[in-house]
Amino acid sequence: MKTYSFLSRFKNSTVIMFKLLLLCTLAVASRAEIAEEEDVLVLKKSNFDEALQAHPNILVEFYAPWCGHCKALAPEYAKAAGILKAEGSELRLGKVDATEETELAQEFGVRGYPTIKFFKGGDKESPKEYSAGRQADDIVNWLKKRTGPSVATLNEVTEAEALIADNEVAVIGFFKDLESAGAKALEKAAEATDDVPFAMSSSDAVFAKFEVSKDSIVLFKKFDEGRNTFDGELTKKELLAFVKSNQLPLVIEFTEQTAPKIFGGDIKSHILMFLPKAASDFQGKMDQFKKAAEGFKGQILFIFIDSDIDDNQRILEFFGLKKEECPAIRLITLEDEMTKYKPESSDITAESITEFCKAFVEGKLKPHLMSQDIPEDWDKTPVKVLVGKNFEEVAFNPSKNVFVEFYAPWCGHCKQLAPIWEQLGEKYKDSADTIVAKMDSTANEIESVKVHSFPTLKFFPAGEENKVIDYNGERTLEGFTKFLESGGKEGGAPATDDDDEGETEVSLPEPMEL
Structure with missing residues (x-):
């Protein structure tokens, strides 16, 4: 009996051990399956x-x-x-x-x-x-930066050289005392900066290698002048402004890789030069553009866009430009409201660009609003065709309820909506007080109506001057009908700048596809 009991316990413990071993083996195997x-x-x-x-x-x-x-x-x-x-x-x-x-x-x-x-x-x-x-x-x-110290400590010249060689931009603080107020300010700035590595050194050899004779903060970069030395007040705010002003080239080319830096930065005013790289005078115009950029560092981002690249054609359309109209200059501000500006002169010289930018900074420019000519048959179809030149006259007609689709010809969601919108137009084509309309927002802009996405649907009720209601309901014939019959109460909401029900963002194309 004792022997049986011992064997039984032995067997049970063996089984348990085997199971544990099996579980461990399975766990290891499972981890190994992460290809x-x-x-x-x-x-x-x-x-x-x-x-x-x-x-x-x-x-x-x-x-x-x-x-x-x-x-x-x-x-x-x-x-x-x-x-x-x-x-x-x-x-x-x-x-x-x-x-x-x-x-x-x-x-x-x-x-x-x-x-x-x-x-x-x-x-x-x-x-x-x-x-x-x-x-x-x-x-x-x-x-x-998310897992380690925000500022590395450099003890050897080779460490500093490697940091500079391995990065497009790097910031090094030269401090005899690494616990000084300046060093602490650098650490705070580093914690708030995601895309630039920061380091500091108290080594005499590192000071000598980079010809630094006193406590300093230097931004090293592989473009333009190569390095910038901070000369402001040693505060987090001033250091961040210094880094943001100098971490990008005077002129940055718009690409998939640079787009996050362009849109993610604090500089929201952008001047764009559309120019084919293959142009015979490319370098001359680029030199003029770069010369003008020197006077607006930290205020306006100077961006070059190769107008010959197919992927950039949507940007040209957004500004109402065609390839044959390039080279061209446009300015856009992404603060508060997206607003575009067009220079009066088509000259691309440092002087003309500087004058244009100076007028913008001083608030002397009027926004450039695109508009197509009014089609002769704009009101002959069930869905009326609006452009910049006839929009306010139609949409703000006090005796009409006007339901407008703001669309882009290339927008897939707009194409899906098109047949339903045509059905809605057909349903109300004989109505005495309701108009169904559409406007190509890539070619027409209205100062009083901001469109942030495609398609955007807005309702302009009769008898209520300048009132606008955003449609947020189902994009079906039934949903639209219910909305119109309720006078904009079913499926609508007061228009706000933050309301953004469309799927395709109306901005310079960022690296995202929805």
């Missing part, structure tokens, strides 16, 4: 939690295979993953095909591609949105 592509972890709903346990600090890209912006990001994303892996860093990069892993995408509120989120310390509940550029260095620097 990698070019050092990037391939994540799915089935292995996502496990990945967070194995790699507590992980940056995850939610992408769509067909997304052009995702394809452009892929090589830099993989390069960043390789850099971190080669360093033996605990930081890892992962990716999720959001078109396949729809539940996972929905769980993290993915609405556009690519969406990039950082899961720190395995925290699945509140991931941080990635907010820096899309070059490998941008990604690596951003992650390191």
